[in-house]
Amino acid sequence: MASSSPRASAAAVAGVLVVAALCLHGAVAQLCEDYYDCTCPDAYNIVKRVLIDAHKSDIRIYASLTRLHFHDCFVQGCDGSLLLDGVPGVINSEKGAPPNNNSARGFPVVDAVKTALEQACPGVVSCADILALAAEISVELSGGPRWGVLLGRLDSKTADFNGASNLPSPFDNLTVLEGKFKAVGLNNVDLVALSGAHTFGRVQCQFVTGRLYNFSGTNRPDPTLDSAYRAFLSQRCPINGNGSALNDLDPTTPNTFDKNYYTNLEANRGFLNSDQELKSSPQAQGVTAPIVDRFASSQDAFFSNFAQSMINMGNIKPLTDPSKGQIRTNCRKVNAS
Ligand code: HEM
Ligand SMILES: *[C@@H]1O[C@H](CO)[C@@H](O)[C@H](O)[C@H]1NC(C)=O
Numbered sequence: 001m002a003s004s005s006p007r008a009s010a011a012a013v014a015g016v017l018v019v020a021a022l023c024l025h026g027a028v029a030q031l032c033e034d035y036y037d038c039t040c041p042d043a044y045n046i047v048k049r050v051l052i053d054a055h056k057s058d059i060r061i062y063a064s065l066t067r068l069h070f071h072d073c074f075v076q077g078c079d080g081s082l083l084l085d086g087v088p089g090v091i092n093s094e095k096g097a098p099p100n101n102n103s104a105r106g107f108p109v110v111d112a113v114k115t116a117l118e119q120a121c122p123g124v125v126s127c128a129d130i131l132a133l134a135a136e137i138s139v140e141l142s143g144g145p146r147w148g149v150l151l152g153r154l155d156s157k158t159a160d161f162n163g164a165s166n167l168p169s170p171f172d173n174l175t176v177l178e179g180k181f182k183a184v185g186l187n188n189v190d191l192v193a194l195s196g197a198h199t200f201g202r203v204q205c206q207f208v209t210g211r212l213y214n215f216s217g218t219n220r221p222d223p224t225l226d227s228a229y230r231a232f233l234s235q236r237c238p239i240n241g242n243g244s245a246l247n248d249l250d251p252t253t254p255n256t257f258d259k260n261y262y263t264n265l266e267a268n269r270g271f272l273n274s275d276q277e278l279k280s281s282p283q284a285q286g287v288t289a290p291i292v293d294r295f296a297s298s299q300d301a302f303f304s305n306f307a308q309s310m311i312n313m314g315n316i317k318p319l320t321d322p323s324k325g326q327i328r329t330n331c332r333k334v335n336a337s
């Protein structure tokens with residue numbers, strides 16, 4: 001029934017209805033892979049082209065964009081809320097919340113993707129879906145797995161500064177991390193698999209200095225930290241040095257999406273406390289530690305679980321009700337009404 005030519009514009013209009021119908025399961029709107037097949041069939045390739053171009057001058061961009069999808073989805077669902085700029089008295093931007101301020105990056109590239117999509121198919125592809133597509137393409141182009149991205153999210157008209165302030169923290173222990181994932185419907189396999197995104201990208205010194213010099217207020221280093229890695233990081237992040245200086249999250253293959261995040265954890269070379277907790281916390285034994293072990297020994301196992309967990313994360317409270325959401329024309333602003 002969906003075999004009408006997407007080229008004929010009348011058929012394209014019919015196609016919208018068909019696609020929308022395919023995404024409806026009973027009364028519940030769900031996301032689906034072919035959401036834009038009729039309305040913006042080239043969306044995936046357009047996003048990919050802009051990302052490849054951005055990567056030419058910014059080797060870190062694939063990691064940064066992958067993180068944006070996470071920070072979007074964990075705060076009132078995957079609805080592009082992260083992308084809204086502040087409007088005094090109206091929008092308290094999530095970009096200013098501690099986990100994002102001076103940390104989340106890649107917003108100009110999201111704008112460039114949006115501009116390219118608006119040129120090809122005006123008013124069709126949501127900013128929330130741009131983040132989901134950009135994450136998949138970024139992982140794939142970095143050597144990681146591919147997956148069929150589910151689409152059909154709408155964009156929010158609101159942001160949640162307090163929600164963004166409560167994102168998982170690098171100083172959280174395993175119990176707190178598990179709780180924050182559970183609160184959005186994600187389990188321990190999701191927690192361990194998604195943390196594997198720390199196989200690429202950069203991290204500021206301020207997130208490790210506590211572990212290097214004053215772990216839990218002991219004035220001693222974190223005893224779980226491998227001593228050679230501690231010496232290496234102490235040189236890069238001296239005690240009263242620049243807390244914004246950058247390090248590789250995975251020093252073995254800094255820009256490649258592979259399983260080395262887990263082999264690092266096995267060697268007590270996790271950068272963040274929240275990373276090493278997954279393997280070394282007393283609470284991890286028999287719980288998350290065996291999942292780390294499994295992914296450290298099988299890249300295939302990691303890749304297939306990561307792909308599934310990204311789909312699970314992308315399904316956090318999808319905004320599909322047109323009375324609540326919209327397709328923003330500019331990802332930074334709610335549409336003028
Ligand atoms: C489990 C809880 C998590 C915590 C506590 C956490 C924390 C952090 C922190 C502190 C940084 C460095 C920020 C900076 O230095 O400015 C970072 C970077 C990063 N995170 Fe996470 N993260 C978590 C989960 C995730 C997830 C689920 C993903 C994606 C699926 C992700 C992807 C990334 C990436 C790719 C980077 C590097 C970004 C760049 O280079 O711009 N993280 N994370
Ligand atoms: C974000 O960080 C800057 C310093 O770089 C600071 O001036 C600003 O107040 C911070 N924003 C918020 C909302 O706290």
Ligand SMILES: *[C@@H]1O[C@H](CO)[C@@H](O)[C@H](O)[C@H]1NC(C)=O
Pocket residue numbers: 173174175176283
């Ligand atoms: C984890 O952190 C929370 C909040 O700081 C604390 O209440 C809890 O006791 C900690 N759990 C463990 C096992 O350290």
Ligand SMILES: *[C@@H]1O[C@H](CO)[C@@H](O)[C@H](O)[C@H]1NC(C)=O
Pocket residue numbers: 214216217218219
């Ligand atoms: C180490 O941390 C504790 C608790 O957070 C703090 O009271 C103490 O001043 C810190 N020591 C140094 C040298 O910064």
Ligand SMILES: *[C@@H]1O[C@H](CO)[C@@H](O)[C@H](O)[C@H]1NC(C)=O
Pocket residue numbers: 242243244245246
């Ligand atoms: C600290 O490091 C950041 C990131 O490399 C850099 O932009 C900034 O200029 C540095 N600040 C100082 C005071 O050196």
